[in-house]
Amino acid sequence: MIRTDLFNLEAIPGRGKGLIATQTIPAGTCLISEKPLFTTAEIRSNDVERELVRIVKALPKDSQRAFLSLHNNHPGGKEPFSNIVRSNGYPLGASSEVGGIFPNIARINHSCWANCQQAWSSTRKQETAYAVRQIEAGEELTIAYTIGGPSQERKSRLKEFFGFDCRCEICSLPADKQKQSDEKYTRAAKLDDSIGSPKRVKTSPNLALADCHALLRLYNEERITDNRLQRLYYDAFQICVLHSDQARARVFAKRCAETRAVCEGNDSADVVEMLAYSEKPSSHDSFGGSTKWKQAADAVPKDLASDKFEEWLWRVSGGEKVVLIHTERN
Structure with a gap:
């Protein structure tokens, strides 16, 4: 399935x-x-x-042309054939x-602030490619070939493995803003x-969960919406399920499923698995390693305002800033 109604292949x-978007594409749209x-x-x-x-x-002629x-x-x-395979x-999995x-997915170029996510x-x-944020008409579809670290580290890896100098939106920031971005990525x-x-x-599960919350804040500030977000929620889920906190575990499991569905679709096996954990956190292999935070799955508060719910979820004090991204309960 190739959504050629949503993008064109163009020289850049x-x-x-x-690939250039021909119309507004909502987050969570399967493109390829x-x-x-x-x-x-x-x-x-x-x-x-x-x-x-x-x-x-041995391939059909049109497939041969596509490869070459x-x-x-x-x-x-x-080794031209081997190098094409290494490059694309x-x-x-x-x-x-x-x-x-x-x-088709090989035509999607790189950006350190990608608007698409590819996954098996x-x-x-x-192989699929989904829009991970809203993409406007005229915007290039991009995925991140490498993630993490400051701009110079990313540029070095991209030059070494892919042979190009990154000039994406993040790597082309003015020096002062580049410094701020690099500090956050580091x-x-x-x-x-x-x-x-x-x-x-x-x-130290309280410190580990606080690290997850701090990382979420950085991702929010840097507008990161790719699969790093679902990984963060999965880490938070694992912390809670290990220490028998089924209430928070089920919320994090659902958020993991929701953010992963944006990147991979609702039929993703991992999305289905996380939704199952959101219903029964105790079915996870790590459940009950400790009873430090023991709490029943039905203990999720129902009557809290969004900010208070986030404070409960992340185990933060009332004066600490919380990240308000999701407001849906369990």
């Missing part, structure tokens, strides 16, 4: 070809859902270049060692590392 000065032309699982020998030539020659028209980050090399391939070529759908067996990376510490989550 300094960026090769890209496509099967791979082929996957690396079809490679049968150690001579990868020869194998790729064989695979591509894709960008090569290392032109002029001795996506794994079939976050932990998969198998990659695939998706010629295990349900559809297709802080976000440190918070993410801290949240990922099993020892901290187990022994």
Whole structure:
């Protein structure tokens, strides 16, 4: 499924070809859902270049043309087919060692403030691209090839692995605003590392949850709406479920499902799984590792104003600023 009614393939000065929105596209819209032309699982020998030539020659002529028209980050090399795959391939899932070529999604260029998210759908067996925020007519569709860290770190990775100098909206900020943005991205990376510490989550859950809340504030300030948001909510869910707080766990599970659905669709297996946890948090493998925050699933408050609900959810004091993004209960 290719929503050609929503975008056109156009030449973009300094960026090769890209996809340009032809009308306003709401967040959560599926733009592309496509099967791979082929996957690396079809490679049968150690001579990868020869194998790729064989695979591509076996494709229909239009598919051959689609593959050969894709960008090569290392032109002029001795392995042109391999380099096209390295430049455009996506794994079939976050932990998969198998990659695939998706010629339409491969046309989506990079931005550090991307408006789309690509993901493998295990349900559809297709790679998908969704709008993660509203996209206006004339705006280029973009995804983030790399995330996290200050601008110079991102630029360095993009130059090394993809061969271009990033001039996106975030990397082209005036020096003073660039410094502010870099400080936030650096802080976000440190918070993410801290949240990922099993020892901290187990022994200091209040601090780990506070880190999640601080990270959410940074994401909100930097207008980040991609899959980093659902990951944050999943981390908060895990902290609460580990310590037997089913009430907060179910709220975070639902928020994780909602934000992930924007990036991957309602039929995403992970969305379905998180919705199930929002109904029964105790079914998660980590549930009950501690009873420090023990609380029943039906203990979610129903009569609090939005700001007070967020204070309850994040376990913050009344004077601390809370992030008001979601107001829906459990």
